[in-house]
Amino acid sequence: MPLKFKKPDSLTDIAMHYCPGCTHGIIHRLVANAIDTLGIEGKTVGIASVGCSVFAYNYFTCDMQQASHGRAPAVATGVKRSLPDRIVFTYQGDGDLAAIGTAEIVHAAARGENITVIFVNNAIYGMTGGQMAPTTLNGQVTLTSPYGRRQQEGHPVRMSEMLSTLDGARYIERVSVHNPAHIIKAGKSIIKAFEMQLRGEGFSMIEVLSTCPTNLKMSPVKALKWVENNMIPFYPLGIIKDGSVKV
Amino acid sequence: MEQKLMKGNEAIAEAAIRAGLKFYAGYPITPQTELPEYLAKHMEKSGGTFIQAESEISAINMVYGAAGAGIRAMTSSSSPGISLKQEGISYIVGSELPCVIVNVMRTGPGLGGIHPSQSDYFQAVKGGGHGDYKMLVLAPNSVQEMYDFTIDAFDIADKYRNPVMILADGILGQMMEAVNLYTPATEKFDKSWATTGTYKKRKHNIINSLYIKPEESETLNKRLQAKYKIMAQNEQRVEIINPDADIMLVAFGIVARVAKQVLDDAKSQNLSVGLIRPLTVWPFPSKAFKTAAKAYLTIELNSGQMVEDVRLEVNGRAPVHFLGKMGGKVLTVDDIMAKLKQIAGA
Amino acid sequence: MKTHNIIISGFGGQGIVAAGRLIAFAGMTDGKKVSMLPSYGPEMRGGFANCHVIISDADIASPIVSQADIVIAMSVPALNKFQPVVKRGGILIVDSHQVTHSDYRDDIRIIKIPATRIAMDKSNVKMSNMVMIGAMISVIGSPSLNSMALSIRDLLPQHMQYLFDIEMEMLEAGMAFEG
16 A cells, blocks of 8 residues: 655654643644655754754754744854854744744844744743743733733744844744645645745744643643634734745 | 054954855944944945844844854944843854854943943853853954954854854944955855755754753763863963963963063063963963962953853952952052052062 | 053033043054053033043053053043042143143142144144144154054044044144143
């Protein structure tokens, strides 16, 4: 019988440490699939960040660097400017990209660095165990917003919209992995972002709405529903900025 | 050989380019700003990348990325900016990446002032960032040495896969002197560990400092400490004048220049005075302290930092005195002579 | 063995640091050991500027001039700050257009030259530093005029080379001045 479905070549055989129901595994797979599809595994350098995806360097077969918290876009800048013909991506969570690393992502986008950013937004801190993220929704209860997120905790940040105002940002899209149709769509968007980098078009970011059943304290299925019913209304899906060269 | 009148900051920049610097990221701060300015103007011509980063933090992390990609990388700053870089430096050490970091020191704490200081000695030689680590720290005292030491720094960094710091001060950065310019022969270093793309010919390389299992973390730390031991054995550099003198001055950087001037005055007043000038403040040149001096006088532009290392080396064999100055003024010949007379008279 | 410890001082904008750089460059061209230490940072913004220049036959220990053989003062604050550091028997050269009256020490040689006036009359006010350097050279005989010419050529950017003749003229005006 012909093989219909297999692990992408760009993923290693190491068992992932992610919790049951976590969508990091799916997003890793989409990134690896994009690398396979474009045949760029050998010349890709990935930058892992700090957060649950810190061990991403173990899971991709391409060369990897692990960046300090929030600094992945700066590290990626160092790699890409040193080796301009390599493909460089960062894989960052919401705490990493939208809180401690705000300056780095803003200025990498402003410089129009020719890199691809995979931004995983699950509205909560996973690695440290369920604290408020910069993208935690208004009213959402976390360990550090026990009364629900209010004015004094600050309002959630829509990074994609914010970054889209920068001239250096060429392609920004928000996708979700809460059901198979959206997973397929997300995969296509990630491929497009890498293709743009291959063509030297500049900064691209794919924001992926994701789940953290453990810290949302929900079953995996309920967490997917929560993304659909609560996150998507606040973080609308779709292309936010498209400055790509039409091919 | 080509001779040029240059600022210390410019000499470092020119030397770095000639040593093969291909990536620089930095942020403007007095009194080191001429260094990035010079590189902004001249680096592109040599095929390198200059980036004015959004912060010192971003700059050191860009250097991490570039060094991890296997090319020669550098950042520079002055004291408050170096504080911001400490996390990145710790990661660079933990990931065993070679790079050069320049600190043209000004006064602290806090925003401090812009005048020369040596108050980042502890930060440079004892760590500064988190974790058990060492950088090799070179302490030039002339514009020529700013040039020479920078050239050496890149080779030392590559040799040990460890960051090397040039520890200067505001005067050394700002002053102009004649510099003999030369281009070093390029030594080849193995960089098979760099993330340059696998091209499917090898297993992936990982640049990383995370070792979550205690045993693995211990292995890394033991490897680093073994490396530091070798560095301490092989890389001590020191200048010694009058090693048989009764009183040995100990000074580095700009203060050592004033100390040299003191030697002449002391001789004319029948005082037997010598000088130990560490060129590496880490590793500290312990071999220089096997003297029969009756007393040591450590002179620094701080409240007394290197003097602790001097006391460790002298280990009670002779009194170790200290003369310091804080706030940005430099000790004068008169200041030092007065202290010497006091010590000699006691 | 001869060493000249020089301090040049005045307002920011008078070309104090440029003058120091030029003297050091010319000293180097003469084959001497030189150092030049400018003041830097906010105090340069329109305010007080100074630089320390040492020209010597021997290696220079410290670049800091604490006792000056020559002080060039182009403003009242500069004069007040640096007159006291002139060595006994040393030389103080004052821009008498900027400093109209002052209490002068009697154990040093005072040379008053209206450098700003001379520069304004003959070309432009920005050249007063060259007049002051000329006055210094006529007293201490260093750097050589030949090296000064070479250095001016070298330090002037391409688009400002046309200033060479004027700079040399101002230098010579300073050298020829007899108070």
